Amino acid sequence: MSTPSFPTLTQALASINQSHLLTYYPSLSPDSQSKLxxxxxxxxxxxxxxxxxxxxxxxPDATTASTSINPAPYYAIHDTSWDRSKxxxxxEQLLRDGKVAxxxxxxxxxTRLGYDGPKGCYPATPITNKPLFQVFAEGLLAAGRKYGRxxxxxxxxxPLNHAQTVAFFTQHSxxxxxxxxxxxxxxxxxxxFDMVSGKILLAAKDELATNPDGxxxxxxxxxxxxxxxxxxxxxxxxxxxxxxxxxxxxxVDPVFLGLHAAAPDSSxxxxxxxxxxxxxxxxxxxxVSIDGRTQVMEYSDMPPALSKATLADGSLKFPGGSIAIxxxxxxxxxxxxxxxxxxxxxxxxxxxxxxxxxxTGNLVNPERPNAVKLEKFIFDALPxxxxxxxxETDRLEEFAPIKNATGTDSAESSKDLQSTRAARWLESVGxxxxxxxxGTVNALIELSPxxxxxxxDLKSKAASIKIDPGARITL
Ligand code: UTP
Numbered sequence: 326m327s328t329p330s331f332p333t334l335t336q337a338l339a340s341i342n343q344s345h346l347l348t349y350y351p352s353l354s355p356d357s358q359s360k361l362x363x364x365x366x367x368x369x370x371x372x373x374x375x376x377x378x379x380x381x382x383x384x385p386d387a388t389t390a391s392t393s394i395n396p397a398p399y400y401a402i403h404d405t406s407w408d409r410s411k412x413x414x415x416x417e418q419l420l421r422d423g424k425v426a427x428x429x430x431x432x433x434x435x436t437r438l439g440y441d442g443p444k445g446c447y448p449a450t451p452i453t454n455k456p457l458f459q460v461f462a463e464g465l466l467a468a469g470r471k472y473g474r475x476x477x478x479x480x481x482x483x484p485l486n487h488a489q490t491v492a493f494f495t496q497h498s499x500x501x502x503x504x505x506x507x508x509x510x511x512x513x514x515x516x517x518f519d520m521v522s523g524k525i526l527l528a529a530k531d532e533l534a535t536n537p538d539g540x541x542x543x544x545x546x547x548x549x550x551x552x553x554x555x556x557x558x559x560x561x562x563x564x565x566x567x568x569x570x571x572x573x574x575x576x577v578d579p580v581f582l583g584l585h586a587a588a589p590d591s592s593x594x595x596x597x598x599x600x601x602x603x604x605x606x607x608x609x610x611x612x613v614s615i616d617g618r619t620q621v622m623e624y625s626d627m628p629p630a631l632s633k634a635t636l637a638d639g640s641l642k643f644p645g646g647s648i649a650i651x652x653x654x655x656x657x658x659x660x661x662x663x664x665x666x667x668x669x670x671x672x673x674x675x676x677x678x679x680x681x682x683x684x685t686g687n688l689v690n691p692e693r694p695n696a697v698k699l700e701k702f703i704f705d706a707l708p709x710x711x712x713x714x715x716x717e718t719d720r721l722e723e724f725a726p727i728k729n730a731t732g733t734d735s736a737e738s739s740k741d742l743q744s745t746r747a748a749r750w751l752e753s754v755g756x757x758x759x760x761x762x763x764g765t766v767n768a769l770i771e772l773s774p775x776x777x778x779x780x781x782d783l784k785s786k787a788a789s790i791k792i793d794p795g796a797r798i799t800l
Contacts, residue, residue, distance in 0.1 A: 334365060341373050342524070348683055349530035357531035364533050368516060377523035380673045381697045394631060396643045397612035397619040399599055399715035400584060407588075409580055415587045416579030420472035424562045425577055427465055427476055428653070430540040430703070431458075431490065431569035432483030432512040437729050438570075443486040445569045446493050449727060451740040452771040452799050457572055457727070458493065462500035462507075464576035464774040471778070476577060477506045477559060479552055483537035487511045510550030512542040515671075517678045517696045526680035526696055529688070534678050534696070540568070540649075541669045541701025548662035556655045564658070566651040566703070573725040573743060574650060576778065581716050585652040592711035594657040597621070597704070599645040600720040605633045610704065612645030612715050619713040621647045621704040623672075645715060647704065648724045657710070667709055671699040721746050740769075747772035747800070750780040754787040759794040768796045776800050 329337065338344045346365060350358060379385060400407055419425050435444040445461075448454035455463075461478070469475045482490045491509050494500070499507050514535035516525040526534035547553050556564075563582060567574040575581075578598075585596040597619075599612050610621040611632070624632070627643070634642040661667040678696035682689045707713045718724075725742035728734040747770040748758040759767040770792070777783045777800075783790075792798055 329366065331362070334362070337370050338365070341370055343370075343373065345524055345683055346527065346533065348527075349681075349686075353531050361531045361533075364535075368533075373516075373525075376671065376699060377518060380671050380699055381518045381520065381523045384673060385670075393616060394622075394628075395614045397614045397645055397715050398590075399612065399645055399717050400588070402717045402719060412583030412587065413579045415583030416577075416581065417472065417583075419563060419582050419586060420468065420476070420577060420579065421474060423474040423560060425476060425582060426556060426559075426561045426564055427461070427478045427576060428481075428543075428564040428566045429461060429478070429569050430481045430543055430566070432481050432486065432537045432542070433540070433569070434483075434485065434537065435570075438727065439730050443482070443490045443493065443569075444727075445480075445490060447727060447736070449572045449736060449739065450771050451744045451769050452797055456493075457569055458490075459497070459500045460572045460774060461567075461574075461576060462502050464574075464778055466501050467774045467778045467782075468577050471782075475503060475506050477508065477556075477561065478502065479508045479510070479547070479556075479564070481512050481540075481543050481546055482509055483512050484514060484535075485537065508552060508555060510546055510552050512546040513538045515699045517676070517680075517698050519680075520675060520695055520697050526678055527683075528678075528680060530681060530686070534680050536676075536678075536698045536700070539672070539700025540703045541705055543703055544658060544661050544667075544669065544701075544706070547658060553655060553659050553662065557659070562655055564653045564655065566649075566653050568649045568726075570727045571648070571650075571724060572727070572739060573721075573723050573746060575718075575723050576774075581650075581718075582652055584714055584716055585654075588714055590712055591714040594654055594710040594713065595706055596652045596714040596716065597707065598648055598650040598718050598723065599715050600648055600718060600724055601644045602641055602646040603720075605641060607646060609646035609648070611643050612647060613643065615708070618708040619710075619715060620708040621702075645717070648718075648726075649704075650723065651703070653706075657706075661706060661709065667706070669701040669703075669705040672702055674698045674700065721749065743772075744768075744770045750777060750783055751787070751790065751792070753780045754783045756783075756787050756790045756792065758792055759796075767794045768792050768798060771799045773800065 431445045440447050445458040446456045449457045465476050515538045517534040528534040565577045608624045610623050613622045675694035676698050677691045679690045725739040726734045727736050727739045748766040761767045
């Protein structure tokens with residue numbers, strides 16, 4: 326692609342009402358001028374007027390025209406009509422054959438957590454405070470040993486945290502993984518727009534305000550970074566997708582892999598895990614079926630009457646909460662990346678974005694949302710599948726997210742859940758775990774993935790484990 330000259334660029338910006346981006350250009354140093362121009366040239370200017378009119382100055386209508394919103398069908402955890410062990414065997418074979426890689430999206434800004442650094446570096450475990458990245462690395466090491474094949478790991482970063490993330494892994498010798506099996510790539514960014522005028526904001530006189538383009542940006546980023554080609558050359562057919570903030574994720578789940586690859590109602594493109602919603606108001610995306618297509622509806626888009634609707638036994642009619650865990654086939658990813666018909670839509674979020682006030686030249690830190698950020702979400706790929714499958718899992722087994730600094734979904738609540746799950750796993754193999762009279766665990770337990778990635782891994786160790794009331798124990 327040829328690079329536009331400065332006059333062409335000036336003209337192009339004027340034609341899309343974004344000339345203000347060059348307000349300070351004449352007064353900048355040559356380095357700053359080049360930096361600003363490079364950022365502007367990286368934008369796909371043709372699309373900007375459409376994004377502004379569709380998503381920034383107007384709010385897209387999220388209500389669905391369809392009247393047929395049904396709960397998405399799912400493989401229920403306690404349903405004995407399907408054979409878990411059959412699918413576990415399929416999944417285990419895929420792992421033994423080296424067909425599976427892990428994929429973590431770690432490019433988010435983590436504003437709610439407010440941590441100064443990539444979220445994956447955040448201390449997450451109950452006693453030793455291992456960082457999230459280490460928990461996943463140990464899970465992959467253990468799974469690689471269990472199935473006799475190293476499991477490659479693809480990690481999506483953003484320009485905001487890429488260098489720090491790579492340095493963290495280098496500093497920690499990739500936590501024991503072979504460096505050639507850990508691949509980092511950066512996602513793209515989107516400009517942040519002034520909510521009223523639709524003008525792109527300047528973060529500094531020589532810099533546009535931008536934000537990572539959402540976890541849905543993964544599809545393009547996997548492609549242009551060469552990661553899809555790398556997977557294909559390694560013979561990888563399936564990706565185990567998870568977010569960076571859930572230390573309890575079952576990193577490569579054989580049953581889930583087997584269902585995705587072999588269940589009669591799976592198209593083998595993209596599958597999802599769900600947990601039963603804690604209640605009608607829980608703020609998680611919900612699995613619905615619209616016109617026969619399984620998809621995730623954001624909690625804010627779900628009509629309240631549907632969120633609250635119950636069945637005859639009093640349970641929620643729409644029980645399926647998304648925990649952002651998927652299996653995605655490499656072939657599907659490659660098809661999505663190369664075919665414009667599979668382009669994912671943008672979602673609009675109103676945020677507070679610091680910016681240069683063009684009338685004074687000063688940096689402003691807004692107190693109220695002043696800007697629109699546009700992001701793509703990976704789950705918007707689900708309705709593009711011919712047939713996408715949902716598999717129910719137990720919340721305590723697989724979901725202990727760290728989103729906030731305190732309270733719900735914080736490191737504190739996650740550590741508690743991790744310890745409670747460890748207790749459950751130990752009890753399942755006969756270890757006596759002290760409990761309070763109200764049933765909660767009277768100990769703090771940290772279970773390394775190197776010791777167990779599934780309860781059965783503890784069988785051979787159970788006899789030697791003793792836990793005293795009130796103990797802090799690391800296994
Ligand atoms: P969240 O929706 O929790 O966003 O991301 P966040 O940016 O991490 O946190 P907040 O909302 O600012 O507090 C869910 C997952 O998607 C990844 C995150 O790193 C996390 O694993 N993500 C999000 C990306 O990889 N890129 C993005 O652009 C956004």
